[in-house]
Amino acid sequence: MKPYNNIAELIKNLEAEIRELSADVAMLKQEPHSLNEQIIFKYIDTGSTGKTKDFVRSLGIKAERGSFFSSGDVSKLIKDGADDIAPELLAIARKVVQMKKTGGAKR
Template sequence: MKSYSDIAELIESLESQVRALNDEINTLKQEPKSFNEQVIFKYIDTGSTGKTKDFVRSLEVKSDRGTLYSSGDVSKLIKNGADDISPELLAIARKVVHMKKKQGK
């Protein structure tokens, strides 16, 4: 929790956090609008680049290089983003990456 100087400031901080969480929830409730968003949703769902790679391979989709999709392709997509991925969705995926790094998984 952030430090605060009075109750009004604490309330404003908490309300801001609630708004941010509601925005994330609304983003996650949306349907993917592109294949890349579908990949990002799968990563957020599983928290695993390996499981996401397996999902993409099951769809028989190849990478930009024309080879089988790899975990590295998933990581690269999360890191670099793409024009057809909403910034809000990408931010959530990056949060998942940071959570996993914090947990050491």
């Protein structure tokens, strides 16, 4: 929870969190529109670059450099994004990365 000075500010902060969470839920309910979005959805689902890498390899897809897809490729995609990934979806994936780094949900 964000710091606040009075109840009105707390209410405002909580309402903003509700809007943000509602937008995240709406985004996660959508179907992926590209392969890169499918990869990002898989990462969000598993929270693991290794499991996501295994998923991409199971599809027979190789990295741009022509070799097998790696966990580093998943991390790079999350960090750098791509033109065919919705910015809102990338933001959710980056939140998952932060949650993993800090050991839990961060508000």
